[in-house]
Amino acid sequence: MPMEPTFDPASRYPLDFSALFDAAPSPYLVLSHDLHIVSVNQAYLNATSTRREDIVGRGMFEVFPDNPDDASASGVANLHASLQRALSTGRPDTMAIQKYDIRIPTADGIRFEERFWSPVNTPVLNAEGTVTHIIHRVEDVTEFVRTKDHTARMASTIDDQAIEIEIANRRLREANETLEQRVAARTEAQRQTEEKLRASELRFRLMADSIPQIVWIIDDSGRGVYFNKQWSAYTGVDLDPTSPYEVSEKFVHPDDHAATMQAWEAARKSGGHFSVEHRIRSAAGCYRWFLVRAESWRDPQSGQILMWFGTSTDVHDRKMAEAALGAREEQLRLAIDAADVGEWDVDVVSQTMYWPRRVKAMFGISPDRPVVLADFYEGVHPEDREHTFASFEAAANPQLRLQYAAEYRTVGKEDGRIRWVAAKGRGLFNDAGECVRVIGTAIDITERKANDEALRESEDRLRQADRRKDEFLAMLAHELRNPLAPISAAAELLQTGRLDEERVQRTSRIIGRQVRHMTGLVDDLLDVSRVTRGLVELEKLPVDVNHVIADAVEQVTPAIRARRHQLELRLTPHATLVQGDSKRLVQVLANLLNNAAKYTHEGGNIRVRTDVRDAHVLIEVSDDGIGMAPELVARAFDLFAQAERSPDRSSGGLGLGLALVRSLVELHHGTARCESAGLGQGSTFTICLPRLPAGEDSDAAHASAGGDSATQAGGLRILVVDDNADAAALLAMLLEASGHQVTVEHDARLALARAKKEAFQVCLLDIGLPEMDGNELARRLRTCPGTAASVMVAVTGYGQEKDREQTAAAGFDHHLVKPIDTGVLASILATVPPA
Template sequence: MDLRTQRAFWSPLTRELLEVAPETPITFDLYESRLHPDDLGRDRRAVAECLATGRYQNEYRIPLAGGGWRWIDSRAKLVRDTQGHIVRLFGVVSDITARKEAEEARARSEERLRLILESAKDYAIFTVDARGIVTSWNAGAKNVFGHEEHEILGKDGAVLFTPEDRARGVPEKEIRAARRDGRAHSERWHLRKNGTRFWGSGLMMPLGDGGECHGFLKIMRDWTEARRSKELLERQAEALRQADRRKDEFLATLAHELRNPLAPLRNGLEILRRAGVDEEMAERARAMMERQLGQMVHLIDDLLNVSRISRGKVELRKDRVALAQVLRGAIETVQPLIERQHHELTVESLPEPVFVEADVVRLAQVFANLLGNAAKFTPPGGHIWLTVERRSGEVVVRVKDDGIGIEPEMLPRVFDLFAQVTDAHERSQGGLGIGLSLVKQLVEMHGGAVEASSGGLDMGSEFTVHLPIAASSSRPAEPPALACEAVQGAGHRVLVVDDNRDAALSLADFLELIGCDTRVAHDGFEGLRLAAEFSPELVFLDIGMPTMNGYETARRMRAEPWGEKPVLVALTGWGQEEDKARAREAGFDRHIVKPAAPEVLEALLAELQA
């Protein structure tokens, strides 16, 4: 542009870029009319600056005929004459649309990234340079670590690691691994600003171009709760595995313990079956069979007790009782086993009586279990000590033996359900691993505590029971009622209804031996028919029968004209409290759990006779 004549000259490519026809005269006004309105003011400022400095540079947009805009980079220089007057302006224009679009796209991308980084409140995202100095810090990093951006920028990122990791050079090793492998994953404890620790799970990646690393990006999350949840699940899984192993051991032991009495019972039956057996041998067989049957009943009762206590179905009948009375009952229960093993039992009691608030039967069961264990796990000819000590507000009972002892690692879980002190296959004296669990639960139900100690294998064991002493104002318990004496059946008419033929016929045979007139039915319908014909005074009725169970049979009997007279007894293997309640609702007078002891049956007949 000749500034003296205001004539302008544009090359053909300039006209093309600014979309001006070849024949259109070029003026400064035309030039300004081609600019985007938002860029015009900036261009005029650039022209004014050019008049002062002699140089012009600006970027502006030109509208395109087909829509849209073209970005132009324009540069110019003033030429002066010898007197210093401006005479000419010449310059060049360049199409920079592609570059500007790329810059705008990058700016949009950077803005999106910035928004993402700022919205990632749960993720610490920050960068460090090649030396590990923090160069950027997002809001999530502040939430995770507690450091404000101005507090951490320029600091060594090693401050985020624990002192022990810094001493081992972990921050430097992480940078080297990220540089070498392209990424470095880590899960470890990290430090917050306040000094607390959290379990961080993170990934570090190198930043750079052209193969040159300028720094590193690290993304991290507080994974403490997830780690705790994982550890909890692992502990629960291990506990389930342990429980499963204990269950398998328990089932194997249960099978062993139930088979043990079966062999002598079968032998005893064979002895009694053979002719010519003398009375002494027959009596020995009968006594042995009674012992073995009692052992099987005891095992089943223990299982039921565990189930009831675990479900909160056991209610203690507490009263003020002398502890010596409880201990005497426990010793009497275990005395046959102690004598068979030829053990020496030493009892050290207090000179004066001590009273406790207790259920006599349940507390005696506690000490019978402890004494029984001492007898079973002490080699023949061993020693057992039972000592009683009074302390402030409590009485302490110790059961000690010089038997096989308990391994130290087993002591913390010796009271666990199904816990076995030794390998199940080596436990010839038996036990299901439930006795000590019963002991613990029953003692705690009495407001006490129990603990176990042992010097190790072959060093004996000691179990210590702490019980609160009863207040002196409590009323002493009445002595337990004596069982009814055995009587003869005196011709009582008795109907036995049980789908188990052996159980029904053997019970009928026993009742006939003691003088009863008996009939037998093997299902509910047959029982109803015989009852109508026979008019029994007493009906023993099984519950778990097919077609029509014992509850329904009892209801139908009670609905008959003759149904009010007979005494209905549920004789069944179902012995839970809810089973007894259902029996009462169905019309039963009594509920007896199989197998019924002969003295129980005789006492029931004695009541009928009275």
């Protein structure tokens, strides 16, 4: 019976697998079991800059030794170990990325070039399972290591491999069909060809199974034709001839399914490239990211799509790294935004520059305006260019490579504003040691600089204030010692007992004058304290400025006469009213007049002038005295400010008067101004106060402070209680000299006992008594029959408002501050009716 003819596919499309191997885009090299090079494709020769005739038949490590200039080179050792593992185990061995430098011929000889490779060593087994050869496949991943763009290049390489295998398989299938059609006429040569084809297909299947990517082939309808073993190893299933939709629905992550099918349908419609990234479920049920790419395989004659050849590359680690990098970049952006930092980048080679919106604003440039390197050089303030540019050049200098750090001013290109900028950066250098870029950050420190300057000015003011305080304390000591000296001398003189009446009176007047001087010093200090703490309460009424000036002149007339000054008054002819505290305004004018008298030479001129301007009243006090230097004019109203004095400080004073003037005037909603043409040119002080509208009732401005009472001709019974025996004795002597009957006690309990037996019309009580203070004594005296209705007068060294409130609450009628003003005390006693 004649044999049924068999189908010989090789008879239709004969294939040259050597040519296919040599045309493969991936670098392949075939080694014998003793590691000699048997075959190599053109891609491998190109990648290693070698020639086929120079390397085939030679030992692997004879052709590719380690770089002798690299003491740490380990490429030969690592590759040899991997090849030995493949030989001993019979399984593919995938190596980690290796640094394996290659020799490059140059005009000067041979040099080694740094390269990084991703090798896979796959053993080829014969029918008995013995390793006959090793397929050494490598990928040059040098650029991946340098630029972290390995994924894109690897995917491109895989696409090339996929097309290669797809074309090879198509030709193989065509060859099989040809062989089947010509089976009847098969010859020994055809049989040998079929065996070669089968061996070639086996080799290519081994090659497809040796690469780490999933390789697949589907027909035009989308049904599976071929999947390499990586597919089953990852998914746990073999070839599944189902539709792409079913494959996607079964293995692709639900969130990626729609995008995958949309890309597939678009590729089928256009017949072009298919590419998508999606997550594929593994046999363990977890998902990993894959880059899926495929190309169509068309019939050469009809152009109809016959197959789709594709690869699926695991890019999960890359995706996770990108996500982590994105998160870090977002954190960095948030940190930069929070710190208001601007990034900048200068390309030294092209002399171009990148500035974001923030940096442009630091140079006064609009956000949408392009910038060039000249904008930086021109924008830096001329005074700051030298050190700024020197620091920048040091950062770009390959020998120095210093950090760029500079603080400089900028001049706004569009707005002309001066800003302060703090910049930091560093240079980036290529393998040749040349600076290619300088990158860094900049921050606007204008506000910080202003704060620093304000802080320095504040510190200067504090130092000046501290210096003036020291000067004031020295002045205070001097001013207090001045009156104490005559008082002490007078006291010693009185103790001699050898003075006649006239000398006693003269000595008494000296003591009185010096006490009044000391009282004035203390009152000024207390006034300043009360004003600065806001404790002064003004009793504002309509006040005639002319009357205020008259009262002030009356107070200072003795000082003016003593120095024989000529006083000129130029006042408005009609009443000029302001809303104010008459007593405090008199104090203001008296201080100005005293100041003029103090600093005007004997026989000099002082002038007081008033004027009305719009809604204000001006009071001007001028003199032709010693004048003031400009620096003193600027701080004339500061505490403790005074002109230079001779060592004897003949004019005296604490430098408080003008400070009080300004504070009291400001409490009246007015202003105080000082002017002087210079030393020896005199001074002018001008007070400006709000004027009351015309027609306001001015009766209060003319009210008299007098009363009906007169000093009693008859004496009063007075109880004096003070633990200071000298002070009590002197006060008693003063009262007795006025005709009063005085009883003195130095202890509060003895005073209470006395009040139970005797009656007193007036009680003068010291507050700072031991055991029982004056406030408590007053309360108890109010319960005694002899003092229940007495006029209680507190005599104390404390004169603050809270002290007055405490004495009033204790039942006192009056509060006198030591040393007692005898005129005020006489006025109080004059109001007490006789017994």
